[in-house]
Amino acid sequence: MLTTFQHLSPSELSRLAQLVQKIVQAINPDKIICYGSRITTMQDWSPFMERDGYKETIHPTYDFLLIxxxxxKRADHEIIQAIEQVTTPTGCAVTIIVQQLASVNEALEKGARFVTAVYSKGVLVYNGTGLxxxxxxxxxxxxIIRNKVEAYWDKCFSQAQRFFKTASYCFENEWYEQATFDLHQSVQHTCMALLRAFTGHRSTTHNLSRLLELIGNFSYEPIVVFPCITKEETDLFNLLNRAYSEARYNEQYVVPxxxxxxxxxxVKQLLAIAEQLYQERLLTLQNDQPVSFPLISTHAQA
Known part of the structure; x- marks a missing residue:
């Protein structure tokens, strides 16, 4: 594991250290490994602003494997909620994947793709016990990796496509609540397929917001489909995100x-983006595959 960041400035490192300290105080984990960071800078200018009319706002996001x-004893979602409560006021966004120490070690011994990559290329930002x-x-x-990626994609993305077809049928029959539930499932399975293809991580959450945030580690394109930059867009996304439970159990849940x-x-747009990203991922895996000799003919012998 790495112990230094080559791309963060001293001020960014200081802010990251404060963020990690807050997480440690709230959770007391064994280890925290950072496996991604993104910094969005917003530059605003207006003659009606104070001082020189120029304002720059920095929004950092960090991806952590919390061990x-x-x-x-706490459930993963309880740990994540506790972390979000202490990190949100800092102005930093975090995505958290929670795993127990024994589970991580077992995955490392088996060469599991996600934890092996995090171990090899991530930065250890907190080491509690020192174990x-x-x-x-x-x-x-x-x-082998490519074969695994293809097999899982064929299974999970096919499910996403089937959910979309079912949603379209329900929509045509004006069963809008049922259609939205199936759209939720289509998005969930699309996100799961992307995460597995790119990172090897297997997610089981139904929270679409969390899934899209995890995907932000390697692509912004799916997130742009649901921008959530206005109240109307946020309400629209929340309507979809709540469908998993409310379309089934809440009689007051109505979808216009x-x-x-x-x-x-x-969702149709998301499926198209996901398919394109997957094809690009396959090409990358193919290019990363070493060439070995002698070459073997792929043509059947006469």
């Missing part, structure tokens, strides 16, 4: 026809 002690992590013993062949129409188009 808990083996005796941790060492297992050293990855197995390095999967690139062809106009909202359903927009959501159908948005």
């Amino acid at each position: 808990t002690n083996n005796d941790e 060492p992590l297992a050293i990855p013993q197995v390095e999967l062949d690139m062809s 026809a106009g909202k359903a129409t927009i959501l159908i188009e948005r």
Whole structure:
């Protein structure tokens, strides 16, 4: 694991250190590994602003693998909520993946793609007990990784497409609440397929906001489909995100026809983006595969 950041400024490092300290005080984890960071800078100018009329706002996002002690009793979502409560006031956004120490070590010993990559290229920003992590013993062949990626994509993304077809059928019959539930499932399975293809991480959350935030580690394109930069856009996304539970259990949950129409188009757009990203990912895996000799003919012998 790395212990330094090459791309962060001294002020950014100081802010990151304060962020990590708040997480440690709230959770008391065993280790925290940073496996991604993004810094969005907003520059505003107006003659009606104070001083010189220029304002620059920095919004950093950090991706953490938070490793808990083996005796941790809290559920993952409880830990994530506790972290968000202390980090939101700092102006920093965080995405958290929670795993117990024993689970991480077992995954490392098996050469699991996500934790192995985080171990090899991530930055250890907190080491509580000092207990060492297992050293990855197995390095999967690139062809094996590609086969695994293709197999999971075929299964999970096909489910996403089927949910979309079902949603379209329900929409045509004006069953808008049922259609929105199926759209939720289509988005969830699309996000799960992307995460597995790019990172190897297997997510089981139904929270679309969290899934899209995790995808932000390697692509902004899916997030742009649901921008949430206005109240109207936020309400639209929340209508979709709540559908998993409320479309089934809340009799007051109603989806207007106009909202359903927009959501159908948005999810269709997301599916197209996901397919394109996947094809690019396959090409990358193919290019990363080493060439070995002698070459073997792919043509059948006469």
